[in-house]
Amino acid sequence: MKRFGYLQDPLFCVSLTAYAVNRLVILPHLHGFLHAHGEWLWPFLHSHFDDLLMMPVALPVVLWLQRLGGLRNHDRPPGWREMSAHCAVWSVMAKIIGPFWLHIGTADPWDILYFAAGGIAACFWWNRHAFTVSRVRHEL
């Protein structure tokens, strides 16, 4: 089993960079251009791209903190249960508690689908070695 890199994980680094570029460069500076020329791209970058990147960015940080605090006793890649539990907690917080109680953010149910899609894709990527090994064993 390959050791998970936490904050050095390539997917985490790429997702964090994409998140930062979107928030700091694309949204504030390319707003006019994309609004005029990117019919489908602008709504996606403005509303959903961050949601898609939430799980690949946030989950490694939380798992790293768990490891530091002794709450995680292994360095395996994030499992499906870990991913889905965090996805559920953060979806409830971001789409129910935030908008309705704290008046932060919007209660768009589509965002939960993007959280889940990002988490599922990330989990497949993180566990790709396990899938490969199990397929080879099955073929043998």
Place this chain on the structure above:
Amino acid sequence: MNAVFFLAPVSVTIFWHKPAGRISCFMILLFKAVLAISAGFVLLAL
């Protein structure tokens, strides 16, 4: 700011318990839930 107030006591409690070696499965689950909720507050603030 809420997140900081929430995170600080949680971190202290976790690191306080760790060397003692008497952390139960339930406590681990509880701390994990609290950590996830704290991270949720940070994500909301972002």
